[in-house]
Amino acid sequence: MRCICRAGIALLFVAFAASTCAVSAADPNPDAASITRLIDDVIQKRLDAEKIPTSPTTTDAEFLRRVSLDVAGVIPSPDWVTAFLDSKEPDKRAKYIDELLASPEYARRMTDIWKALLIPNSAASARQKHEPMVQWLEKAFASNKRLDALAREVLTAEGLQDENGAVTFYLTHETLDEITDRVARVFLGVQIQCAQCHKHPFGDWTQAEYWGMAAFFTKVKSVYVKTGNVQRYGAKEDSAPKSKPLLMVPASLKAVPPTFLRGDRPKLSTDAPNLPALADWIASPKNPYFARAGVNRVWHHFFGRALVSPVDDMTEANEASHPELLASLAREFSANGFDLKHLIRGICNSKAYQRTSKPTGSNATDKMLLSHMAVKVMTPFQLNDSLEAVFALAKNDKTPPSTDASRKTKAGERSRFATFFMGEADPDPTELQAGIPQALYMMNSGHHYSIAKAANETVIRKKTPERVVETLFLATLTRLPTDKEAKAMLAHIAKATDKRSAYQDVLWALVNSTEFLSNH
Amino acid sequence: MLRISSDDRMSRRDAFLLAAAGVSASSLTGWLPILAASDAEPKAKPRAKACIVLWMDGGPPHTDTFDMKPDVPECGIYKSTSTDVPGIQITELLPKFAGQMKHAAIVRGMSTIENEHLRARVHLRTGYRSGQGGLTYPSMGSIASEAIGVPDFPIPSYVAISDVRDRSHGPGFLGPRHQPLFVHDPLKGVQNLKAMVAGPTVEGRLGLLDELEKGFAGEYQVPLSHAHGSVYDRAVQLMRTEKAKAFNLSLEPMKTRAAYGETTFGQGCLLARRLVETGVKYVEVGLGGWDTHFENNEAVKKLCLTLDQSMTALVTDLQTRGLLDDTLVIWMGEFGRTPTFKNKGRDHYAKAWSTVFMGGGVKGGQVIGRTDKTGATVAERPVSTADFFATVCELLGIDYEKERDTPGGRPLPRVEKNGRPVRELFA
Numbered sequence: 001m002r003c004i005c006r007a008g009i010a011l012l013f014v015a016f017a018a019s020t021c022a023v024s025a026a027d028p029n030p031d032a033a034s035i036t037r038l039i040d041d042v043i044q045k046r047l048d049a050e051k052i053p054t055s056p057t058t059t060d061a062e063f064l065r066r067v068s069l070d071v072a073g074v075i076p077s078p079d080w081v082t083a084f085l086d087s088k089e090p091d092k093r094a095k096y097i098d099e100l101l102a103s104p105e106y107a108r109r110m111t112d113i114w115k116a117l118l119i120p121n122s123a124a125s126a127r128q129k130h131e132p133m134v135q136w137l138e139k140a141f142a143s144n145k146r147l148d149a150l151a152r153e154v155l156t157a158e159g160l161q162d163e164n165g166a167v168t169f170y171l172t173h174e175t176l177d178e179i180t181d182r183v184a185r186v187f188l189g190v191q192i193q194c195a196q197c198h199k200h201p202f203g204d205w206t207q208a209e210y211w212g213m214a215a216f217f218t219k220v221k222s223v224y225v226k227t228g229n230v231q232r233y234g235a236k237e238d239s240a241p242k243s244k245p246l247l248m249v250p251a252s253l254k255a256v257p258p259t260f261l262r263g264d265r266p267k268l269s270t271d272a273p274n275l276p277a278l279a280d281w282i283a284s285p286k287n288p289y290f291a292r293a294g295v296n297r298v299w300h301h302f303f304g305r306a307l308v309s310p311v312d313d314m315t316e317a318n319e320a321s322h323p324e325l326l327a328s329l330a331r332e333f334s335a336n337g338f339d340l341k342h343l344i345r346g347i348c349n350s351k352a353y354q355r356t357s358k359p360t361g362s363n364a365t366d367k368m369l370l371s372h373m374a375v376k377v378m379t380p381f382q383l384n385d386s387l388e389a390v391f392a393l394a395k396n397d398k399t400p401p402s403t404d405a406s407r408k409t410k411a412g413e414r415s416r417f418a419t420f421f422m423g424e425a426d427p428d429p430t431e432l433q434a435g436i437p438q439a440l441y442m443m444n445s446g447h448h449y450s451i452a453k454a455a456n457e458t459v460i461r462k463k464t465p466e467r468v469v470e471t472l473f474l475a476t477l478t479r480l481p482t483d484k485e486a487k488a489m490l491a492h493i494a495k496a497t498d499k500r501s502a503y504q505d506v507l508w509a510l511v512n513s514t515e516f517l518s519n520h
Numbered sequence: 521m522l523r524i525s526s527d528d529r530m531s532r533r534d535a536f537l538l539a540a541a542g543v544s545a546s547s548l549t550g551w552l553p554i555l556a557a558s559d560a561e562p563k564a565k566p567r568a569k570a571c572i573v574l575w576m577d578g579g580p581p582h583t584d585t586f587d588m589k590p591d592v593p594e595c596g597i598y599k600s601t602s603t604d605v606p607g608i609q610i611t612e613l614l615p616k617f618a619g620q621m622k623h624a625a626i627v628r629g630m631s632t633i634e635n636e637h638l639r640a641r642v643h644l645r646t647g648y649r650s651g652q653g654g655l656t657y658p659s660m661g662s663i664a665s666e667a668i669g670v671p672d673f674p675i676p677s678y679v680a681i682s683d684v685r686d687r688s689h690g691p692g693f694l695g696p697r698h699q700p701l702f703v704h705d706p707l708k709g710v711q712n713l714k715a716m717v718a719g720p721t722v723e724g725r726l727g728l729l730d731e732l733e734k735g736f737a738g739e740y741q742v743p744l745s746h747a748h749g750s751v752y753d754r755a756v757q758l759m760r761t762e763k764a765k766a767f768n769l770s771l772e773p774m775k776t777r778a779a780y781g782e783t784t785f786g787q788g789c790l791l792a793r794r795l796v797e798t799g800v801k802y803v804e805v806g807l808g809g810w811d812t813h814f815e816n817n818e819a820v821k822k823l824c825l826t827l828d829q830s831m832t833a834l835v836t837d838l839q840t841r842g843l844l845d846d847t848l849v850i851w852m853g854e855f856g857r858t859p860t861f862k863n864k865g866r867d868h869y870a871k872a873w874s875t876v877f878m879g880g881g882v883k884g885g886q887v888i889g890r891t892d893k894t895g896a897t898v899a900e901r902p903v904s905t906a907d908f909f910a911t912v913c914e915l916l917g918i919d920y921e922k923e924r925d926t927p928g929g930r931p932l933p934r935v936e937k938n939g940r941p942v943r944e945l946f947a
Contacts, residue, residue, distance in 0.1 A: 011651065057736075175813070193638075219901075250813040252813075315523050425686070432748055436755045437754050438751075438752060440710065440712035440759070443759075488728065505725045505728055508728075512752070513729060514736050514748040518744060
């Protein structure tokens, strides 16, 4: 957030040229135009066929807010909004997308998403350290580790947790079936858990397929090292029969040799590890599930609805909204070496992604064909970081620079906030998860002081009521107030005896609004 | 009103919620009494005015609790004990509750069809199967909120005291008005009820917020606006009501608090009683940890220790206060567990299991239905999920056959068509 919130403007426009070079160096193929074309051709053809009109392209302000939240997980600062709106560069949107993809906030946003996918939200998992995985993922996404490499390294992770953060994946799972379900959902985009006990009611997975997949994980054992008073934990595949498995085996276990989903059985020696073979099969360009699951997952986060929905239930019975698009994107994704930034760049530059979410009368009922963008709800992390971005308005010359200790406190607060706002696991991105307790928190909690400080500092800096209100709108909603809104806010301030309190009321209303909470 | 295209371009649920948002746009964030549609109900005479569900998350084993098979060694190591009702035996692990059997009716013939947690939770909380017909179904709590909730009551009609939260608790197509209020920790209750600024300032702030909401709702036309408005409306109501003190357990005498047990579940049961007393219609209290694939015997023993004290305290307390006749209490999980062991664990088992009904409208001191001698199948009086839901509805005076328009426009009965109440249960 550092670069996005305050120093953003300098970084963005002065460093445009330099950063584009930096991106090129890290990424030999930044031209994602073929993906963009693919998306727009298929989507337009379908909309034409169904005679559904498209909504217009986003305004710069709408685009800026959306892409900042989607790629970097945070809204832009008011200075940044003004600079972007004032810029006359014709390709400023494309440049901005590259800029965001190169920012540390991109790695943090992807880490938030993937940590939730890879680490269960269970009591057993809560007893383990998660931080090593967070750091491992941040490094992976910052260096744009390809998704196949990421999957392979997670699946074959071994060693001590403090030396290899990826091993957290195994340490936070408790049972064999739990990890089998997760690997299927996250890396293959299918739910096979029902097949644990009987044939799946809708999908067609068999019990033998389920236990064949589970069998790969039976050699994962725990590693424990004690030096002096320091205890260290880890995991490792080990075929010695007397060593205790890390993952508990449920009673429903059917003894089936390690088998890939849909039947192939790798040649594995009993004293060699299983997981390299599984990882090779899963993260292979030949795997029919992996690329599709990856594309569907990214699409889900950027469009608010996966091409196949639910995002992790890609059965034949569950038809894609654009089957040919899913197939071509999966091909492209695989051909580009599972390069996530490349895929995201292609998506963000598309007309479909850049359409406004305001319906145009007759396309209001379309929720699937992308005639207009879905309105997503900020995730708990996006909400936390965006509130922080708003409260950064309070910063002035006297604000002390952040220290290691203050950063640690912030990280702790961030995680507690996210836990409190977290709804169900893997929620529909367009659905409000917050309930009454969260609304009460937003209205009445300790944010009170942050709101007051941010409003007060803005008043000192911006002088006139009009400019203060404008700044507060830019900082929260990434746009200027409408005439009607400005009139209402200014009237409220004019009639107040306590002016400072009146400005705080305006900021309070802004951060409590549906619009602030939404990524539209 | 919005027309829904037949090719389902928009999810039916969205369309329905959007329509709802449009209809109520004038009171979107409101801060006015909510003009919730109140049906001409109830048709059936209520036998109970409120319901407390004790939800044993993970699935409790019937042959270790309420359907003992003392002569079959594979069915479990625990002995059965006599109760205050001659001829009815339950597990020795619930000695206190054995003294309250006169209030309880055991249904031993539960026979359902979902064996996996998430799907079974949806099935046993909503009465329908997950994904069936492309709809998201309302939970029983949301149905109660819709059917017997008092529209302008300042506390949500449905409160879920649970640390596990998933879609199966939700209001489905009934919309956010009937969402449960989640309480994660009964000791903390509902926090942040007090505004940081004075009353008139709150009013001013809400006025400004309303201004912003109108603009956004008009331009973007998303169900989100309606959902957000509904949540804020109810949060503000809760801030303003004296009744919210029902959430404050520190107002209870220490003796009462101790009687319920110093556990999250125990204090949750006490909170449930306070809420029902104050007018809440449906409270679910969760006790997790019943997924005993490993070390079943130890886990069940520990859980029963908690359960025995708290459930007994709840029933006796409700009775002492004269609330038991009006309050239906149900003990249940999402399924039972295999009557045999694999290693030291029991697996999920939907084919035959038990639930217990107590209080309002229930004729206590009886057992309904029977499993075979090994507890594996239902030998007599099977009760399906639909039957179970019809029973709960009938006890609460909710017309279970009433059809409602779903988002697709297709009318759907509250309970699946083949459901019939277990009338033997009724007092």
